[in-house]
Amino acid sequence: MSNPIIAFVGAGNMAASLIGGLRAQGVAASAIRASEPGGEQRARLQQEHGIATFADNGEAIKGAELIVLAVKPQVMKAVCLDLAPHLSANQVIISIAAGISCASLENWLGEHPVVRCMPNTPALLRQGVSGLFANPRVSAAQKAQAEQVLSAVGLALWLDEEAQLDAVTAVSGSGPAYFFLLIEAMTAAGEQLGLPRETAARLSIQTALGAARMASESDVDAAELRRRVTSPNGTTEAAIKTFQAGGFEALVQQALNAAANRSAELAEQLGQ
Structure with missing residues (x-):
């Protein structure tokens, strides 16, 4: 498995858990970066994981192959609209925000490979489970890369239909x-x-x-x-x-x- 550059937009508990899981799997700190408005959280991530952190989302995603959107669903639209001008066509979007559809993400960001994920809170202990759905633009190699990210904190299961994420939310998310x-x-x-x-x-x-x-x-x-x-x-x-x-x-x-x-x-x- 190759180690793509992974950029996290938002670095709360779930993102920090994913970063910790990836580092524990041997992913180099140089392959991970994160943007976060809170200076204290940025400093904590730098200290604990040795990764580069940014206050600006656009700076964080430069050159990244995978972009993990780890912000609250209520602010996702604003974050995406701000991020859109900084994206390149080959970047894969991985959203771990509940309730934001692929169609909405594509509407706000443009046409990109998009993977939606529904993790749950035991991911904080690397004992989580996530349901994943990929839009048709996601290649097999990109699916494998997305799975590597989510499997860093537990089991990752692929779904055939996006609507099944509502059932995943009901069963494992909640x-x-x-x-x-x-x-x-x-x-x-x-x-x-x-x-x-x-x-x-x-x-x-x-x-x-x-x-x-x-x-x-x-x-x-x-x-x-x-x-x-x-x-x-x-x-x-x-x-x-x-x-x-x-x-x-x-x-x-x-x-x-x-x-x-x-x-x-x-x-x-x-x-x-």
Whole structure:
């Protein structure tokens, strides 16, 4: 894999995580640069990763083959319109902003190879997962380069249709919060059953971590793992039946539908 010059426009937490992941993979500091209005954050990136930083976006992208747009969706249009005059035709745009379509990016930036990504917050620990979609101008080699960037912080999965990014947002983009909610609820229930709150919290968190490891590393799916843990007429079956009697699966479906629909609504609003 060649190491293209990668420029980050915006250097918040997600961008800093990607930069750290790339450096850990052996990408040279000289191949990475970033623009960021905050002087303190620029200094931190220089100190931690040895990369060149800029206050001006146009300066940062000069000569870069990949440009990672890592600014908030609400300011993306203004950033893109300001950036457009500085772009050259062969530069690949990678957007990690939720809700900004390829069509909107092309409208603001001009016709470019564009990759949209939906990462999630565990990327901050390099345990993330991202859905990626490329417009038709992205070559196979450019797709490989974009995948290298996102896989620096976890799993990167390609999508066939851009609309599937709304589903990715619902499943994995928002997904960490669902697990946090379950941990909260299990902690509260454990405390109500008589455990100290700290003990209940540690039990819940470690159980979630262990279950995720088992699901990730097993050669069978989650449904089979659940069946293996659920003895007939046992304690687990009593809990599972209670979940199902309360409409657990249907509620999860409704929740993810709501998240996906909201993602599509925001895309329409932000792309104007």
